[in-house]
Amino acid sequence: EVQLVESGGGWVQPGGSLRLSCVASGFIFSSYDMSWVRQAPGKGLEWVSGISNGGGRTNYADSVEGRFTISRGNSKNTLYLQMNSLRAEDTAVYYCAKHQGLPFDIWGQGTMVTVSS
Amino acid sequence: QSALTQPASVSGSPGQSITISCTGTSSDVGNYNLVSWYQQHPGKAPKLMIYEGSKRPSGVSNRFSASKSGSTSSLTISGLQAEDEADYYCCSHAAGNTYVFGTGTKVTVL
Numbered sequence: 001e002v003q004l005v006e007s008g009g010g011w012v013q014p015g016g017s018l019r020l021s022c023v024a025s026g027f028i029f030s031s032y033d034m035s036w037v038r039q040a041p042g043k044g045l046e047w048v049s050g051i052s053n054g055g056g057r058t059n060y061a062d063s064v065e066g067r068f069t070i071s072r073g074n075s076k077n078t079l080y081l082q083m084n085s086l087r088a089e090d091t092a093v094y095y096c097a098k099h100q101g102l103p104f105d106i107w108g109q110g111t112m113v114t115v116s117s
Numbered sequence: 118q119s120a121l122t123q124p125a126s127v128s129g130s131p132g133q134s135i136t137i138s139c140t141g142t143s144s145d146v147g148n149y150n151l152v153s154w155y156q157q158h159p160g161k162a163p164k165l166m167i168y169e170g171s172k173r174p175s176g177v178s179n180r181f182s183a184s185k186s187g188s189t190s191s192l193t194i195s196g197l198q199a200e201d202e203a204d205y206y207c208c209s210h211a212a213g214n215t216y217v218f219g220t221g222t223k224v225t226v227l
Contacts, residue, residue, distance in 0.1 A: 044221040045206050059214045062118055095162055102210055103153035103168035
């Protein structure tokens with residue numbers, strides 16, 4: 001079964017850091033691009049960051065550029081999102097998604113990140 | 118990276134057809150034939166419904182269809198059913214190898 005499982009979410013104070021992980025199974029992880037998409041409470045979906053299958057190309061939304069870093073470990077079938085200088089507006093459910101260009105065909109169940117003092 | 122514009126809500130009775138629009142610009146929807154549509158039920162992850170403008174993944178009902186004209190993509194749900202009640206989002210490739218989602222549409226089955 002093709003599956004993505006996120007972890008690492010939690011509560012953090014403004015200015016703090018958090019690292020999210022997404023473990024993939026059921027497909028050849030190293031063959032696909034991956035992205036993080038987030039959804040603030042009661043709000044819509046927002047693409048956050050993407051990484052190419054080999055990890056050589058990364059892209060970010062303007063809202064997180066310079067604060068978040070996406071990476072992957074293909075030997076571990078794992079996608080990461082290092083989030084620094086967190087702000088209240090980063091509070092959201094963070095989903096990882098598999099894709100090759102578009103579309104995002106497989107999504108994880110999400111992990112909640114709460115930034116609050 | 119402005120969100121694509123969708124109506125906040127659309128409603129219809131069972132059996133009816135509804136259409137959700139997704140309007141972007143010449144830098145995203147108008148420039149790529151790669152618009153995809155996602156269905157999201159409350160508390161659940163999004164599910165791919167349409168990709169590459171009008172294709173359906175295996176297992177998605179043929180009651181879902183989509184088209185594009187200029188910088189606007191449209192999702193049509195025909196034969197509306199209670200299970201179709203959900204939020205729907207469009208998504209397009211955008212400049213700089215980024216992606217942009219629509220503002221989301223809540224579909225209500227009356």
